[in-house]
Amino acid sequence: MTDTDFTAEDFEAAKSWPFQEARSLIKRLDQMEKQGKPKDGPVVFETGYGPSGLPHIGTFGEVARTSMVRNAFEALTGRPSRIVCFSDDMDGLRKVPPNLPNQSLLEQNLQRPLSSIPDPFGTHESFSAHNNARLREFLDRFGFEYEFVSATDAYRSGRMDDAMMRMLEVYDEVLDILLPTLGEERRATYSPILPISPTTGRVLYVPLLERDAGTGDVVFEDEDGSRATINVKGGAAKLQWKADWAGRWYALGVDYEMSGEDLTESVRLSNRIVKALGGTPPAGFQYQLFLDEEGRKISKSKGNGLTIDQWLRYAAPESLSLYNFTAPKKAKKLYFDVIPKTADEYRTHVEKYEGQEGAKALDNPAWHIHRGDVPGVVPPVSFGLLLNIVDAGGIDDPAVLRGFVRKYRPGASEAEMAATEPLIGYAINYFHDFVLPKKSYRAPTEQEAQALGILAETLDGMSGEEDEGTLQTAVFDAGKAVEFKNLRDWFRAIYEVVFGQSEGPRMGPFAKIYGPKETAELIRGALARTHQEGGTGA
Template identity: 30%
Template sequence: MSEQEIFGKGTWIDKLAHELLEREKTLGRSLELLRVESGLGASGVPHIGSLGDAVRAYGVKLALENYGFKSELIAYSDDLDGLRKIPEGFPDDLEKHIAKPVSLIPDPYGCHESYGMHMSSILLDGLDKMGIKYEFRRAKDTYKNGLLKDQIHTILQNSAKIGDKISELVGQEKYQKFLPYFPVCSNCDRLYTAEAFEYLENEKKVRYKCHDTEISSKMIKGCGHDGEADITKDLGKLAWKVEFAARWAAFDIRFEAYGKDIMDSVKVNDWVSDEILNFPPPHHVKYEMFLDKGGKKISKSLGNVVTGQKWMEFGSPKSILLLLYKRITGARELGFEDIPSLMNEYNELEDIFFGKIKVDNEAKLIKSKGLYEYVNLLNPPKQPSIHVNYRLLVELAKMFKENRTERVMKKLLDYGVIKNPDPQIEKLIELAGNFADEFDQQEKVQVDMDESAKKVLKLLVDALNAEDEPEDIQNTIYQIAKSNGVEPKDFFRILYQIILGTSRGPKIGPLITDIGRKKVAKTVSEYI
């Protein structure tokens, strides 16, 4: 397929949906309803990456609908998963519940029916705030109501064959000895300690023994109980190596993305789905994990979590959607310091969409407009919002603690950035104010400049740091640039990029005076 070929609205989302449709037509399956799925982990605090799985699946749903097909997103909470470790910041008292399904663990904060629902609710709240529509399903109900019983039966009938294939595909030999099914021990409520070793086909029961097992490099004591569990009604769950396949077949799933960290599980599940359950696995796309600014994977248990709720204290829901819809491939370092540039980038996309910024490249224009539409969940506004540079708002918010909204609004009016006060701007000031209060400095932006520009920057820093304040900073900047062979308009642009992360802004002299000349000098000196 040609890279230059444009599908739908020109984004990777449209291309994925097109590939999915072509595959489904080749398979000859019904196109009446195309279900996409996202798995929601319920064992740790949901972060931006957890949200991303569901948001991207929803994008594919929207693209399928845009192509004229009915689609829906299943948001599946794996709340029968066992607790492997206590997330950072949670009570140590949870230690006694290690290896129990998270839906059977009490909510340590007492606001939900279980620990699992507490975690799921955080993620669902994030999806709701972003306008994502989904059908919520829980593992606990799915297994309790026997929705996977036929798939479990078939998988356990073929457990020897599956165990050999798992060993061949990923080198894991565990399931050559045990069944790929974990009953919940009826004596101690633990999941991973109860290892099933025999399937009684006629009775649809597994025999198991609860014994010591290693979880996250820690030995967990089993209670020694010998038991039987009915796969149609007793609590238990399939191992990850086969469970996706069972869900895909039972729910008729046609698309599911997956993270790089579960590649092996997906490889095995695809084979199980195809060869054991006779259900062609869904169309996939693999995405890289988000990393923190230190290059570590963002993890629920490590405590370096960037949650959607925290993000929305500083940025709009659309800034998260933009982050997730921009692209899907490649690992990305992520932190709250990315919010200012994403807030400004959304404004730029909106200007392109409404024709305020001209884009000569047709493919780029289509893609930019398409991205803007997906960030607005294919329901773009009829007219653009009022734009104010987010970094400018942060700098102004730092100046005022008392009556911040009114005083920042007045500055915006004085600068001529806005014509009238507006509730939209009040909300932006609130977000930028939260950001200013939480973080000392903004992310350093990339600025292209030659040696002569750096020399002029050095002279400006000296002037701003001088004992006597220049009478007219605007004119001082102009004269320093002109006297040293740098075009003033180019130099002003460099300063705007350093201070505001954009190529233009309010009159620079008064802005520097308001921010504080020595503070600006310190910022500028970092670029020399």
């Protein structure tokens, strides 16, 4: 199904959050037109990047979510748009990240713009050039459409000149917005315009002693105590955070930008500043930050979160897009245990898409993840089921796993089997890294041992041609035969005794793909192990 298969009514009826955000942007553009400030040219979406560190999972999330809103906006309006990925590479380096090489080199360049600091890796002309290149490789790897903009290029090329001159004109008004938010000591020296020392090249956090809004000249005290004069145009100065964000919106004509909930106050102040400049604040929303397994906010410095490469060792990038799509305004835990579930949810969404129509299809996350071009093929098995096969038999031979899949889904097409290939690798990686180290088998109670024996005998007598429902019923019947009061306890016993974990597969599909006789042997092996280790539990 392509976008040409949808009607205008379908798009208007779509309710998923990217469409809601797109409508918020449309409303902003309509208001601008009514105010006599119609938008000329493509509508501009922006994401920001701080190149003092490498791209991370938050960078992915912001670009992915912004792309989803842009896609929905273009579907609703047909208007051209572009995404600007803005690198703040003219910021001064305030501290040296501990995980970088050549620490002494970076220490010697503190407070200098990132684009003026030698590359500690020795591969590019500057520190920021190295990280900007990594950012672009990162974005290209995931197929994002974007226009890269360097702050250094924007300032030095004159692209920010009008914003700098306008900031001088409304300097006092901007101070009135920002000074009440600062401590007493910082208020005494604060300036929204930061000169760059003509002698040391460092970004200076000093007050402006004189300023001329007509010429752009400003006077300040340089690091050696002398009075220096520069012109704010051409990259001899830059805007300080909050003022810089507003100045960027003003200079680039940004119409939409989202941000983390930790920047709520910054957004509020930057909105006021861009209005003072004569611009219109962009539409956008604050998303919630990810949490670690303990419910703490993920921090790059603490290293308590997942990296992109870690996620991609265990699941496809589309699953990471789904994790970012789902409930962006809700704080969610981001740790390894969420990966299998998210991978299978992605497969389910793609599988459902083909049978959906109208707004229901447009609200399917797969439509947003694939920008309307949803693949028509999914693996014939779920990640969870494949992982359970790897788990049950300790199997890490891809050829053997392919055989299990063929046995379970004999009618699977070559395309479906090809789609299974990466899934096999992900399952093997996840099993070795997370499942195997945590395995802990326990002895069954007498009741559990009796039920397991009955189940093994029943499965052993089956041909293998039975469907999943019949196999699942056999499991239920074994639990009922020994009068389990709560069949949940019976299933938990299977997982803990046979699989060595507290949760496990739905047994019908598992026995179908693994084979009923093989499953019976697995159960008998667990009972034999228990016997060798000292019998049943109390």
